[in-house]
Amino acid sequence: EVQLVESGGGLVQAGGSLRLSCVASGFNFENYAMAWFRQVPGKEREGVACISNSEGHTYYVDSVNGRFTISSDNAKKTVYLQMNSLKPDDTAVYYCAADPEWSATRHRVGGLINYYGMDYWGKGTLVTVSS
DSSP states (O other): OOEEEEEOOEEEETTOOEEEEEEEESSOGGGSEEEEEEEOTTSOOEEEEEEETTTOOEEEOTTTBTTEEEEEETTTTEEEEEEOSOOGGGOEEEEEEEESOHHHHHHHHTTSSOGGGOSEEOOOEEEEEEO
């Protein structure tokens, strides 16, 4: 059974930091691209960042570039999202997702193609940034 389980969300003040984790199981993690998306109620889900587990490529959307860092540990089958200098606009439910295609994943995170084509999704973790 495939599972993606996110953790690390919570309440933080603006300017603070959080680190999200996503533990994967049930698929060949090292051959997949992993991504973080986020969604505010009533709004479309949007991409945040992604990483190629096999080659280490990373991609960030402009709104988080320089503040967030995505990383991956193949031995632990875990992907992380280190979030620094958090802003109230970062408040959202953050979802972990996986797909075997790096190029498609990058385009989904970048908003060029629909996000819901990712193969697997976690249930999300809530991040709330207070002003």
